[in-house]
Amino acid sequence: MRTATSAVHDGVRSFEGHGRRVTVDREVASVWDNHRQILATASESFGVLMGTTSIDRRDIWIEAVTTPLPRDRRSRFSFALRDPGHQQAVSRRFESSNRSAIYLGTWHTHPEPLPTPSRIDLRDWGICVRVNRGRPLAFVLVGIEEVRVFVRARGRFKPLRPDIGSGEIA
C-alpha cells in the first residue's frame, strides 16, 4: 500500500505566487495532516484560518485554525460552517494580539489525492472575500497527498506554488 503523504507533511510549509507568500505554522500543518480523509468513511473536516500579515500584506502567516464544532454540518462530501464558535475564536485571537491576528480564510479536506476546488467552493470563497474587503485571504484544500493554498488574483482563485526547501522557517 502506498503511504499517504502531504506537501505539508513533507516539510513544505510555505506557498508562493501572485504577490503573496503564505507560511503555515508547524502545529497547523499537523492539524491538517491528522484530518486528511484517508479513510473511505471519513467526513470532510474544515475550519477557519487565523493569523497575521506583513504590513505590505505580501506575507500571510497562518498561525492557528479552528476544527469542526458541534453545530457545524459535515458529511463525506460537504460541510457547512454554522457553529458561532469559529467567529468567537477569531475575535478572541484578534483582541489578544493587539489587533494583528485576524480571520484569514477557510480550510477544508477533500477525499482526493490532489485537491481541486469545486464550484461550490469557488462560490463560497468569493463570498468570504466580499464580506472581508481590505485584507488578504487564503483558502486551503487538504487533499490526501497534497495541501494546496489558493488566493484570489485578477478575479480568479489561483493555487500557490509550494516552496520546496522552506520547511525550516520559524
Add this chain to the structure above:
Amino acid sequence: MGIQTHFNKFHDRIKLGRQDSAYKKARDRDDSIKGAVSSAFAAAGYPVVNDFIQGSFDTHTAIVPISGDYDIDRALVIDSAQAPANPVTPKKKTLEVLESRGFRNAKIKKPCVTADYASDNVHIDFIIYKRSPLNQLYLAVGKEHSDENNREWSPADPHGLTDWINDRSGYPTADAQAIQDQFRRLVRYLKRWRDEQFSPTVGARVYSIGLTVMVKQQLRHSFSMEGAPQDLQALRMTLDAIILFGGYFTPELAGRYRVRVPLPVLPWRDIFDGSSLDTGTQLYNKLDYLRRKLAEAEGLSDEREQCRILADLFGRDFEVPDPPKAGSKGRAVYPTAGIVSSSTGA
C-alpha cells in the same frame, strides 16, 4: 530592491575581464606558446609583425565560462610580402609547434588552428593574418588538405569589427555610455544563457559574435524615468526585435529555421555560414522561449518569483534570494477581526 539589483549581481558574477586570475593563467600559457610559434614563423622566413587577442575582451563582453575552459583567440600577423602564397603553410607550421609543445587535439580548421592545452583548461585558437602595405588584413583560410579552390587569403577586418561593436555614435551623446554598458550586459546575459541552455555541441555553433551582432543591431535600451537601467525590459524588447524584425531567421519546411547573420564589416560573410537547420531551429525556438519567459517575469510583482524564472533561464549564477524569515517583518494591524461567513464547501 527591484529586479535590476539581481541582474547587477548576476552580471558581476559572470563578467570576465583581463585581470581575472583564471584568465591570466590562460594568458601565460598563451604567451609562452605564442613565442614558440613566432620563432618558428621567423625561421621559416615570415616573421610575425604584429599580434593581438581577438574577441570579447576589447568589446567588454567576455564571460566566465561555466565549463571552466578558457578560450583565447590569438591572432598573429605576418607581412604580405613575406607570406607564403599558400595560406595553409603557416597553419601547418603552427600545428607542428603546438603538437611538439604538449597541446592535444591540435587541428587545422578552416579559419584557424585550434588546440587544447593538456594540463590546464585552456583552449587557444590561432588565427593567422597577412598584412598588406595598406594595412589591409587577409585571413588564412583553408584546411590541411584543401585544394587551391578551398583555400585563400581572405580579406578580413577584425579591428573594424571591434570598432563596430564599440561604436556608440548612434546613441544620444548624454546617454551613450549608459546605453553601451547596457548593450554589453545584454550580450553577457545571452552568452551565459547560451552556455546554460544548449548542449555543448550545439552551443559551440551558436557563435558569440553572432549573438553580439544581433543585439547590437536590434538593441532596444531601457531606463527608468530616473535613468536607472532596466535590463529585464531591455533584453526582452531587444529579443522581440531580433525575432520579429531582425530578418535573421528564415522559416523552412516543418517548422525549422535557417539562421543568417551577416558580418557588419569585411568580408560581410554570413557568421552562421554552413550551420545546420538544427542549429537555426534550436536557436530560434530557445530565443523565442526566452523572450516569452522574460515577458512573464516582467509581469510579476514578486521579486523572488521573478528571480526563479530568471534562474531557470540563466542558471545558478542568477541568485534567488531567501525568503525573509517569519517575524523579521512588522505585522499589519487591522480595525476588525474579520467575518466568518457561514461557509459551505464540497
